[in-house]
Every structure is written in C-alpha cells, then in structure tokens.
Amino acid sequence: MRLWWWIKQTTASSPVDTRSTDTQLNYASATITSSFWNAGVEAGLTGNQIMQLAGIFGWDIDFALDIRGGDKFEVLYEEQFVEGEHVGSGEILAASFTNQGETFTAIRAESGKYYDENGRAMRKAFLRSPLSFRYVSSNFNPRRLHPVTGKVKAHRGTDYVAPVGTPIWAAGDGVVQKSGYNKYNGNYVFIRHTSTYITKYLHLTKRYVKTGQRVKQGQTIGTLGGTGRVTGPHLHYEFLVNGVHRNPRTVKLPQSKSLQGREKQEFISLAQSRLEQMQKMGMLWAALGPVLNKS
Ligand SMILES: [Zn+2]
DSSP, X not given: OOOOEEEEEEEOOOSSOOOEEEEEEEEEEEEOSSOHHHXXXXXXXXXXXXXXXXXXXXXXXXXXXXXXXXXXXXXXXXXXXXXXXXXXXXXXXXXXXXXXXXXXXXXXXXXXXXXXXXSBBSOOSSOXXXXXXXXXXXXXXXXXXOTTTOSOOOXXXXXXXXXXXXXXXXXXXXXXXXXXXXXXXXXXXXXXXXXXXXXXXXXESXXXXXXXXXXXXXXXXXXXXXXXXXXXXXXXXXXXXXXXXXXXXXXXXXXXXXXXXXXXXXXXXXXXXXXXXXXXXHHHHHHHHHHHHHO
16 A cells, blocks of 8 residues: 655756656554564565664664564655656655554654654664574564573573574674684674673674674674584574673663754754654554555
8 A cells, every 4th residue: 555645856966867756755554463574564665674674773672582463663754756657765764663562763864864752863882683583583482492401491691593694793883802612602702892791692603703803783793503502503692781691682771872952953853843744644544544455
C-alpha cells in the first residue's frame, strides 16, 4: 500500500538532464508478529531501509534478541520520482520504534545524523548487539537453551546463535587487548574501550584484528564460529564494567552527546515538524488503509 504526500518539487541542476525530480514523503508502519524483517517487508520498506532502521535504533535495541511480537514501528521517509517514475527511496526522516513497551524516537538532522526529540544523539558508545539481527535465528525465544550446557541458565555473557561466518562487529571504539586462541574460548578477541569497559567475543572462526590494534565501532573483528569448548557454533559475548560482568542488553551505558545552543533549538523545531508529519500521515494511513487495500 502506498500513500503519497507530495511536498516539494525541485529542478535537477544538471544542464543535460532538465527533467524535474519530485521528492515525496511516504509513511510505513507495522506491528511485528513473526519477525522485524517480515514486518518491514509487509510495510513496504526495502531491505536497505529495514537495515537502516535497525541501524538507527541499534544503540538502544538489540535487534537480534530483544524484538518481541507486539513491538511496532513507524517510519517517515523520502521517495524520488522523475516524470512520475519511481527512481529510488531516499532517507528515513523520522522513525519511532516501540520495543517491549518502551518507545524510541529518532529524527534525521540536516547533517544526516539522527537524534531523539530532545536533540540527544542516537549514536552511542556501544552497539546493543555485535552482529546483524538478520543472521540470528532465535528472535522470539528468550528462553533458548544454552548451546554448551543445554540448560536455560543465565551465565556471564550473551549467546547469539547464527551461521558460521557471520561477521562480528566491535561494539564500540577501542583497542584490541588480546586477539588469541585457547581450548576453552577458541579464537577470541577482547577489546578495551576505556579504562571502564571491556567487551569479549568468543568461539570465532576467523580473527581479523591483532593484539594492540585500534578498532572502530561496527568494524568487523572476526567471524562467528564454533571453536573452543562449544557444542554448536555461536558467538559468546561478554560486557565488563570495571571488571564486573554485566548484561550488555540491559546495562546502563554512557550518555550520548546532545546538540547544544542554537543548533539544538533549530533541531528541536525540525524534529517537532517531522514528528507532526509522521503523526498526520499515520492518521491518514489508518483512515485510508482499508479503502486502499480493497482497490
Ligand atoms: Zn556463552
């Protein structure tokens, strides 16, 4: 279903191509029943946009393990047309995501970065999960058995079950404290982020980083595997705060940076108008959806 909201018309600046490009706003929303991916597809989003959406909220929500039936999202995004022909989906301008009852909102600033409605950066020091949700097989089973012990039991890390070779990302910027192998951990990488935080990634097939190397958030540091003491391939991920193991999905993480001064004021008014647009289109969508679906 498509519902267009025509906003502006711009003329291509190229002297060769004088056809005009229309930028229109489109809206999508869905409530998740089977998986986030399926809900995104059913809402009419492209694969790219679904990944983009997971990227925007990936510092607050673990898309691999924390998505539940009943979670929902809405998205306001641009689409480009040349002479009425759809030529591409553009940026996500605003979005909200409700995960297990908690709602997160993001709006795109002129800079291309995303902030919440109060001007706080969506980007934070740590990703909630160090791999793409697309590979993880257990989206809806929080009581999954532990791949080593076969018991439902909390232990000192989070296990992500995904295919061998799945890229594993550094959760935050840091320095590789140790990249090595032993018979328990298999191939492992430990990253020191500040004097406070260490993240650990175990049972990798391959390691792409060396001890002492500086790494960036989101950089692929290795691939998921089944090396060391495991019964099946998975990533065992640990998050340590001042040497103490914490649940990486619930631990309080460092505050993100906020916009300041005039930049903040300008952003907040942009954010308000974007959120109003999204809300209006949501209401239209709700009212017209049944009609459009019939045609
Ligand atoms: Zn484990």
